[in-house]
Amino acid sequence: MTMLLFYSSMMATLLILTLPTLKSLTVNTPSATKIMQATKMAFMLSLLPATIFINTGLKTTTTHITWMSMSFNISVDFLFDTYSTMFLPVALFITWAIMDFALWYMASDPNLNKFIKYLLLFLITMVILVTANNMLQLFIGWEGVGIMSFLLIGWWHARAAANTSALQAVIYNRVGDIGLILSLAWLAMELNSWEMQQLFSHTSAPILPLLGLILAAMGKSAQFGLHPWLPAAMEGPTPVSALLHSSTMVVAGIFLLIRFHPAIETNPFALSSCLCLGAVTTTFSALCALTQNDIKKIIAFSTSSQLGLMMLTLGLNQPDLAFLHIITHAFFKAMLFLCSGTIIHSLHDEQDIRKMGGVQKTLPITTSCMVLGNLALTGTPFLAGFYTKDAIIEAMNTSHLNAWALITTLMATALTAAYSLRLTFYVQLQTPRYPPLTPTIETGPSQTNPIIRLATGAIIMGLLITTLLTPNTPQTLTMMTLEKLAALITSGVGLVLALDVAQKTTYFIWPHNTKLHTSLTQLNFFNTIIHRTLPQKNMNLGSHTALQLNDLLWYEHIGPNMMKTMHMLLTNKLSQVHTGSIKTYLSIFTMSTLSCLALSTH
Structure with a gap:
C-alpha cells in the first residue's frame, strides 16, 4: 500500500506539471496565474512521497513504454530514489516562488503567459533529467534544459546583448555536450546498455567516458574553462536568472556526476580531476565576484563559486554532501536574485552597485532578506548554507589530499565573506548615490511574499536536513578543534578584512587600480582572449x-x-x-x- 501511494503520488505530481503544457497544445496558452497554481499544487503533492521516503527509505523504478529495440531496449523509465524524491519538492517550491514573483516583475510584458509557460517547461525538462532511469531519457532532459535556457536568456530578443548571451550559453554547452554524446556512444558499444542500474554494476569504467561526463558537467555547471556563459546569462530577466542558478540549468551538470558517482568513485584520476577543477573554479569565481560592479554578476559569480565547491565535494568522494549543498544553496541563491531584481526594478533598471546605497530605507523587507541570503552564503551558523558548507570544509580537512586544493578552497571561503559584505555595504549602507525621487517602495505581497517564503527556506532548510536526512546518532569527533572551526575562522577573517577595507573607502582617496584588480575585473581577460x-x-x-x-x-x-x-x-x-x-x-x-x-x- 505504501509503495502504491508513493508511486502514484510521484506520477500525479509529474502529471499536474505537464497538464498546462498539454492544454496549450489544444487551446490558447493558460494564464500565468493558472500555471503558477498548478506548480503550487504539484509542490503540495510532492511532499507526500518525500515524507514517505524520509520515514521508510522507499525507492522505486518503473518502466512504462518501450520506445525502440536495438541491440538493447530503450524504454520510458522513471527512477524515484533519494535524489529525485528530495530534489522534486525543492525545485517545485522554488519555481512556485519565482513564478509568483514574475507575475509582479514581468507584469508589463505583453507575453507574460508565454514567459511563465517557458519557466514551467524549464522545470519539466529538469524533472525529466532528475527522474530518468536511462541515458536517452536523461539526454532529452539535458538538451531540453539547454534549449529552454537559450529561449529564456534571450527573452528580450530586441537587445543585441541578450541574443549574444543566449547564443554564448548554447555554444559553451554544446562543447560540453560533445563529452556526453561520446560517453553515450561508448556505453552503448562497450556495455550494450543505457539503463542506470546496469551501468552502475560496471564499476571499472575506463577514464575516457568518465572524462566525457566531466566535460559535460563543466559546460552545464560553468566550471573553469567553460564558465564565461554564466555571467553573460545575466542579460535575461531576473526570474530566469533565479531559476537557472538555483534548481535547473547549472545544477544539472553536478547532478549528472552525482548520478554516475558509482562509476567515478573507483577511478582516482577522475576524482582528482573533479577536485582540482572544483578548487580552481571556486577560487577564480570568488576573485572575480570581488571586483564586479554589476549586482547580478556578483551573485552569478557566487553561483559559479558554489558550483566549484560542489564539484570539489564530488572529488572528495562525497556525492550525498554535494547533493545536500545543491538543496540548501538553491533557497538562498534564488532569494538573492529575487532581491536583486526588486532593487533593480525600484531604481529603474540600475544595476551598478556604485550608484546605489541606503536602499534599506525604501525596501526594508527586500534588504533584510538579502542580508539573510548573504549570511547563509557565507556559512553563518544555523542558516542553511552552514550545515553543508561547514561539512564540506571538514571533509577536506580530514581527507588525504594535497594542500593546494585545501588552501585555495579556504581562500575562496574567505573571499565569499568579503564579496558578500561588499555587496551589502555598497547596496544598503551609507547615503544614497542615485538621483533624488528615483526609488520606488515595496508595493505589496505579490512582491515580497515569494522572497519571504524563500527566506524561510534559507533559515530552516539546514535544520530540516540535519534532522531528517542525516543519521540521528552523531559520530565521535576525531578532529582537532582548529580543524573543526576552520570554515568559521576563515569566513570571519574574510569578513573582518573586508569590513576594514570597506571602512577605508568612506574616505575620498583617488583609486589606485593594481594589475591584479584590473585583471580580475576583466575576468583575467578570458572573454577578450577567447571571444576576440x-x-x-x-x-x-x-x-x-x-x-x-x-x-x-x-x-x-x-x-x-x-x-x-x-x-x-x-x-x-x-x-x-x-x-x-x-x-x-x-x-x-x-x-x-x-x-x-x-x-x-x-
Whole structure:
C-alpha cells in the first residue's frame, strides 16, 4: 500500500506539471496565474512521497513504454530514489516562488503567459533529467534544459546583448555536450546498455567516458574553462536568472556526476580531476565576484563559486554532501536574485552597485532578506548554507589530499565573506548615490511574499536536513578543534578584512587600480582572449595567409602571371628573330626543313 501511494503520488505530481503544457497544445496558452497554481499544487503533492521516503527509505523504478529495440531496449523509465524524491519538492517550491514573483516583475510584458509557460517547461525538462532511469531519457532532459535556457536568456530578443548571451550559453554547452554524446556512444558499444542500474554494476569504467561526463558537467555547471556563459546569462530577466542558478540549468551538470558517482568513485584520476577543477573554479569565481560592479554578476559569480565547491565535494568522494549543498544553496541563491531584481526594478533598471546605497530605507523587507541570503552564503551558523558548507570544509580537512586544493578552497571561503559584505555595504549602507525621487517602495505581497517564503527556506532548510536526512546518532569527533572551526575562522577573517577595507573607502582617496584588480575585473581577460583575440587571429590567418596566399600563388602567379611571363619571353625572342634579313629567313627555313626530314626518317 505504501509503495502504491508513493508511486502514484510521484506520477500525479509529474502529471499536474505537464497538464498546462498539454492544454496549450489544444487551446490558447493558460494564464500565468493558472500555471503558477498548478506548480503550487504539484509542490503540495510532492511532499507526500518525500515524507514517505524520509520515514521508510522507499525507492522505486518503473518502466512504462518501450520506445525502440536495438541491440538493447530503450524504454520510458522513471527512477524515484533519494535524489529525485528530495530534489522534486525543492525545485517545485522554488519555481512556485519565482513564478509568483514574475507575475509582479514581468507584469508589463505583453507575453507574460508565454514567459511563465517557458519557466514551467524549464522545470519539466529538469524533472525529466532528475527522474530518468536511462541515458536517452536523461539526454532529452539535458538538451531540453539547454534549449529552454537559450529561449529564456534571450527573452528580450530586441537587445543585441541578450541574443549574444543566449547564443554564448548554447555554444559553451554544446562543447560540453560533445563529452556526453561520446560517453553515450561508448556505453552503448562497450556495455550494450543505457539503463542506470546496469551501468552502475560496471564499476571499472575506463577514464575516457568518465572524462566525457566531466566535460559535460563543466559546460552545464560553468566550471573553469567553460564558465564565461554564466555571467553573460545575466542579460535575461531576473526570474530566469533565479531559476537557472538555483534548481535547473547549472545544477544539472553536478547532478549528472552525482548520478554516475558509482562509476567515478573507483577511478582516482577522475576524482582528482573533479577536485582540482572544483578548487580552481571556486577560487577564480570568488576573485572575480570581488571586483564586479554589476549586482547580478556578483551573485552569478557566487553561483559559479558554489558550483566549484560542489564539484570539489564530488572529488572528495562525497556525492550525498554535494547533493545536500545543491538543496540548501538553491533557497538562498534564488532569494538573492529575487532581491536583486526588486532593487533593480525600484531604481529603474540600475544595476551598478556604485550608484546605489541606503536602499534599506525604501525596501526594508527586500534588504533584510538579502542580508539573510548573504549570511547563509557565507556559512553563518544555523542558516542553511552552514550545515553543508561547514561539512564540506571538514571533509577536506580530514581527507588525504594535497594542500593546494585545501588552501585555495579556504581562500575562496574567505573571499565569499568579503564579496558578500561588499555587496551589502555598497547596496544598503551609507547615503544614497542615485538621483533624488528615483526609488520606488515595496508595493505589496505579490512582491515580497515569494522572497519571504524563500527566506524561510534559507533559515530552516539546514535544520530540516540535519534532522531528517542525516543519521540521528552523531559520530565521535576525531578532529582537532582548529580543524573543526576552520570554515568559521576563515569566513570571519574574510569578513573582518573586508569590513576594514570597506571602512577605508568612506574616505575620498583617488583609486589606485593594481594589475591584479584590473585583471580580475576583466575576468583575467578570458572573454577578450577567447571571444576576440583568437577569432581575430583566426580571421587574419584565414584572410591573409590562406586566402591571399592561395589567390596570389595558385590563381595569379601559377596561372595568369606565368602565362603572361612566358608569352612575353617568347614574344621577345621571336621579335629579335624578325630582323628583315633574307639570309636569316633562309637559314631558319633550311634548318626547319632539315629537322623535319630527320624526324620523318626516324
